[in-house]
Amino acid sequence: MKQNDKFADVCNYYLFDGKMVIKEDELEERDITELGIIEGRNSKFASIQKLRDILKRCVVKSSKGVTYMIIGIENQTDVNYAMVIRNMLYDALNYASQVEGYVKGHREKKDLEGAEFLSGLTKEDKLMPVVTITIYWNSGKWDGARSLHEMLDTDNSEILEYVSDYKLNLIVPNDIEDFGKFKTELGKVLNFINYSEDKEEIRRRYLNEEGNEENRFSRDAVILLNEYVKADIRITEEGEDKDMCKGIKDLMDEARGEGREEGEDRLATLIIRVKESGRDIELMDILKDNVLRAQLYLEYNIK
Numbered sequence: 001m002k003q004n005d006k007f008a009d010v011c012n013y014y015l016f017d018g019k020m021v022i023k024e025d026e027l028e029e030r031d032i033t034e035l036g037i038i039e040g041r042n043s044k045f046a047s048i049q050k051l052r053d054i055l056k057r058c059v060v061k062s063s064k065g066v067t068y069m070i071i072g073i074e075n076q077t078d079v080n081y082a083m084v085i086r087n088m089l090y091d092a093l094n095y096a097s098q099v100e101g102y103v104k105g106h107r108e109k110k111d112l113e114g115a116e117f118l119s120g121l122t123k124e125d126k127l128m129p130v131v132t133i134t135i136y137w138n139s140g141k142w143d144g145a146r147s148l149h150e151m152l153d154t155d156n157s158e159i160l161e162y163v164s165d166y167k168l169n170l171i172v173p174n175d176i177e178d179f180g181k182f183k184t185e186l187g188k189v190l191n192f193i194n195y196s197e198d199k200e201e202i203r204r205r206y207l208n209e210e211g212n213e214e215n216r217f218s219r220d221a222v223i224l225l226n227e228y229v230k231a232d233i234r235i236t237e238e239g240e241d242k243d244m245c246k247g248i249k250d251l252m253d254e255a256r257g258e259g260r261e262e263g264e265d266r267l268a269t270l271i272i273r274v275k276e277s278g279r280d281i282e283l284m285d286i287l288k289d290n291v292l293r294a295q296l297y298l299e300y301n302i303k
Helices: 004-016 083-109 114-119 186-194 199-206 219-229 244-277 283-288 290-299
Strands: 033-039 045-051 054-062 065-076 130-136 169-171
Touching: 004 054, 004 065, 004 130, 004 169, 004 186, 033 083, 045 083, 065 083, 083 130, 186 219, 244 283, 244 290, 283 290
Parallel strands: 065 130, 130 169
Antiparallel strands: 033 045, 054 065
């Protein structure tokens, strides 16, 4: 997900409904370390350090002008029920870091006085917007909270009116209605993940159309699938695309082969155990009689 084309694709899908607003060549890598200093009791200071997955500075150009913003992407293969708090902390630390940057600059210039000197900022100092997008690399539903209010132990609207809410920016394959809004093959990857637990749908979509261009996945895409959904699809040589139809067939053939080998090993173990025990059971009876064979597996505790 660090590649600029995929990063921009995620941002454009989520923030601009698929319109190509953020350009990949206008992305700038940022330090993933979010660091903040907090003043506690007795004027003692404590530091907080968190590591993001990916963080980049983006340029958004529109009729309203040019906006610079910071966008982070977090990857989740499982539901994190504290994700709202985690992302909120990431963003807060980034804002605090931006403020500290201004404070340091003014301190070096010694250009503040009065209220501005006390706060370390001028009225004209502005912060870059910070947005964190979480991608849920899973075929299931996200059953965790999607906002701070959902995590609070109250539904009293009179109280919640005064509690600032923080929304989780979340991409869940199961929620996506139009994968075509992605401009890179990330859409195909998320679509595959969406159906990865539905064997019939995978068979219908990918096993009957070998050679279809829509079923071709790049090496990077296959690596993504193997990493996040444990697809275990054989990776091709550098630069070659993978026909997902053939890839899944190869995977199924390997699974059948492994199953046959395991079955043969199990049967061989049973025959040896029967012979060693001196029991008067014919080999052909063991091979032909499924019921007898199942009883013997249980009797000899062969799994």
